[in-house]
Amino acid sequence: MRAVAMQPVQPMQIKPRLTIVVREDAAFEDATRKHGLCSTCQSHDRCLSATLHSTSGSPVDDLVTVRRRLRKGDAMYRAGDRFSALYVIRSGSCKTVLLDEHGQEQIVGYHMAGDIVGIDGIGTDHHECEAKMLEDTEVCSLPFEELERLARDDEVLQQNVHRLLAREIARARRLMLLLGTMRAEQRLAVFLLDLSERYLARGYSSCEFVLRMTREEIGSYLGLKLETVSRLLSRLVDEGLIRAEGRSIKLLDRMALRRLLEK
Amino acid sequence: MRAVAMQPVQPMQIKPRLTIVVREDAAFEDATRKHGLCSTCQSHDRCLSATLHSTSGSPVDDLVTVRRRLRKGDAMYRAGDRFSALYVIRSGSCKTVLLDEHGQEQIVGYHMAGDIVGIDGIGTDHHECEAKMLEDTEVCSLPFEELERLARDDEVLQQNVHRLLAREIARARRLMLLLGTMRAEQRLAVFLLDLSERYLARGYSSCEFVLRMTREEIGSYLGLKLETVSRLLSRLVDEGLIRAEGRSIKLLDRMALRRLLEK
DNA sequence: CGACTAGTTGAGGCCAGTCAATGTTGGTGG
DNA sequence: CCACCAACATTGACTGGCCTCAACTAGTCG
Numbered sequence: 311m312r313a314v315a316m317q318p319v320q321p322m323q324i325k326p327r328l329t330i331v332v333r334e335d336a337a338f339e340d341a342t343r344k345h346g347l348c349s350t351c352q353s354h355d356r357c358l359s360a361t362l363h364s365t366s367g368s369p370v371d372d373l374v375t376v377r378r379r380l381r382k383g384d385a386m387y388r389a390g391d392r393f394s395a396l397y398v399i400r401s402g403s404c405k406t407v408l409l410d411e412h413g414q415e416q417i418v419g420y421h422m423a424g425d426i427v428g429i430d431g432i433g434t435d436h437h438e439c440e441a442k443m444l445e446d447t448e449v450c451s452l453p454f455e456e457l458e459r460l461a462r463d464d465e466v467l468q469q470n471v472h473r474l475l476a477r478e479i480a481r482a483r484r485l486m487l488l489l490g491t492m493r494a495e496q497r498l499a500v501f502l503l504d505l506s507e508r509y510l511a512r513g514y515s516s517c518e519f520v521l522r523m524t525r526e527e528i529g530s531y532l533g534l535k536l537e538t539v540s541r542l543l544s545r546l547v548d549e550g551l552i553r554a555e556g557r558s559i560k561l562l563d564r565m566a567l568r569r570l571l572e573k
Numbered sequence: 574m575r576a577v578a579m580q581p582v583q584p585m586q587i588k589p590r591l592t593i594v595v596r597e598d599a600a601f602e603d604a605t606r607k608h609g610l611c612s613t614c615q616s617h618d619r620c621l622s623a624t625l626h627s628t629s630g631s632p633v634d635d636l637v638t639v640r641r642r643l644r645k646g647d648a649m650y651r652a653g654d655r656f657s658a659l660y661v662i663r664s665g666s667c668k669t670v671l672l673d674e675h676g677q678e679q680i681v682g683y684h685m686a687g688d689i690v691g692i693d694g695i696g697t698d699h700h701e702c703e704a705k706m707l708e709d710t711e712v713c714s715l716p717f718e719e720l721e722r723l724a725r726d727d728e729v730l731q732q733n734v735h736r737l738l739a740r741e742i743a744r745a746r747r748l749m750l751l752l753g754t755m756r757a758e759q760r761l762a763v764f765l766l767d768l769s770e771r772y773l774a775r776g777y778s779s780c781e782f783v784l785r786m787t788r789e790e791i792g793s794y795l796g797l798k799l800e801t802v803s804r805l806l807s808r809l810v811d812e813g814l815i816r817a818e819g820r821s822i823k824l825l826d827r828m829a830l831r832r833l834l835e836k
Numbered sequence: 837c838g839a840c841t842a843g844t845t846g847a848g849g850c851c852a853g854t855c856a857a858t859g860t861t862g863g864t865g866g
Numbered sequence: 867c868c869a870c871c872a873a874c875a876t877t878g879a880c881t882g883g884c885c886t887c888a889a890c891t892a893g894t895c896g
Binding site: 845847855859861 | 869871877
């Protein structure tokens with residue numbers, strides 16, 4: 311696994327009015343141990359504020375969040391856990407896994423810095439998925455009840471909560487289309503192009519990145535077996551569309567990848 | 574296609590406090606042409622009130638809805654249409670279809686009386702799916718902006734809106750698991766059992782019902798081809814698990830259907 | 837070093853797709 | 867009434883894409 315060049319490209323311009331106070335988890339071992347506002351967070355631009363910030367000028371109560379640090383392999387929450395908060399990924403990444411009663415298991419989401427995780431707990435008071443860290447990760451929690459309370463006083467925040475949920479629905483639907491209609495090669499192409507876009511949106515290189523998932527996890531996400539994923543990656547390399555050495559991927563011919571989706 | 578016995582079984586006990594006034598569409602051709610409250614609607618118990626009703630005692634403004642009647646094959650809305658309202662199905666059923674830019678098309682939802690349709694428009698101001706009637710259908714519209722306004726004054730209504738969206742996410746995720754991990758026979762079994770449960774919840778026979786979708790539509794919903802659906806239905810008949818004559822289905826051995834999911 | 841995990845590649849099999857013929861049903865018009 | 871047609875459904879023969887099983891390599895960790 312090699313390091314990959316990742317320079318921020320275009321920081322977004324966002325002016326949040328919702329003040330968020332960050333408290334740290336008891337187990338938080340940050341050397342600096344800084345308390346402070348969310349707006350001082352380095353991930354701020356591509357985080358919470360982009361999705362949930364309020365633009366209304368009305369004074370809103372502070373939303374107190376707790377920062378947590380998790381290790382690779384840790385579960386942020388498991389299926390059945392009580393739902394109380396959404397989590398914003400400050401740095402790192404995780405997968406969300408859905409299990410059914412017969413032991414069937416599928417990865418239904420891959421989440422990276424700035425993404426909001428835990429939506430599967432809304433409406434039922436308990437989580438339906440398990441969120442498992444793919445690397446060491448820092449998250450900030452957003453107590454959902456408090457968020458609901460704030461949203462009642464703030465139309466824009468309310469709409470942003472709705473947008474957050476709606477986006478999750480749209481994402482799920484796209485994945486349904488992928489699983490229901492696409493061939494294996496197309497699924498993988500969509501996966502790579504999607505990753506590429508998401509890195510771009512976060513200011514990183516869109517053509518060169520390191521996968522955080524194993525072949526098996528990618529397969530689970532795409533409804534394929536790990537051998538199929540491996541074979542297809544090799545094929546894309548042979549055809550000159552990508553370079554792949556272990557988990558580091560370079561997209562060489564994005565146009566050709568897109569053309570795979572047309573057939 | 575034969576008529577099938579459908580007696581209400583257990584009406585739900587719900588006491589809505591949110592008053593909803595129903596206006597009728599200009600094109601509405603109901604012989605009776607009754608104006609009135611939503612609570613007088615025959616579908617009331619298994620409709621809106623079960624999902625969106627408010628239990629808080631605080632006085633809330635009336636939500637004015639328009640009733641529309643649609644014919645089989647009509648589109649309630651198309652992809653790209655401006656989103657302004659959710660729709661409650663009073664009677665009838667529809668499918669929601671997602672299309673991608675390459676002409677790939679998949680049915681992502683099947684909705685029957687009492688279901689709320691149009692959620693795909695939330696957050697983006699335009700619909701991402703097309704909703705097409707599977708039979709002559711009556712719907713009531715719920716202007717979403719007004720619903721948002723009411724939800725800001727009513728904690729329970731707010732939570733119910735969240736629950737509505739969350740349920741849609743959960744539904745999508747279950748379908749992802751189905752499409753990603755199950756074999757064709759299992760998918761069909763899940764489909765039949767799910768239909769069965771939904772009819773039961775609406776007070777109809779849970780073991781005998783009439784499909785509203787063609788084999789092709791079922792296939793699109795389950796990520797299969799129509800021939801596969803047809804073959805599998807025949808197989809289930811041969812094995813004595815169901816009876817199927819055209820679109821009328823009778824579940825003969827529900828236990829065996831469930832066992833199919835275990836392997 | 838051995839044990840383990842992750843990944844690659846090959847051989848073979850099966851499930852579901854494809855293509856095609858035929859049957860069934862419902863609607864329309866002569 | 868029947869002839870005709872279109873849409874829907876069934877069934878068979880064949881194909882192929884993906885899965886399964888298996889062998890092997892490379893890297894990591896105790």
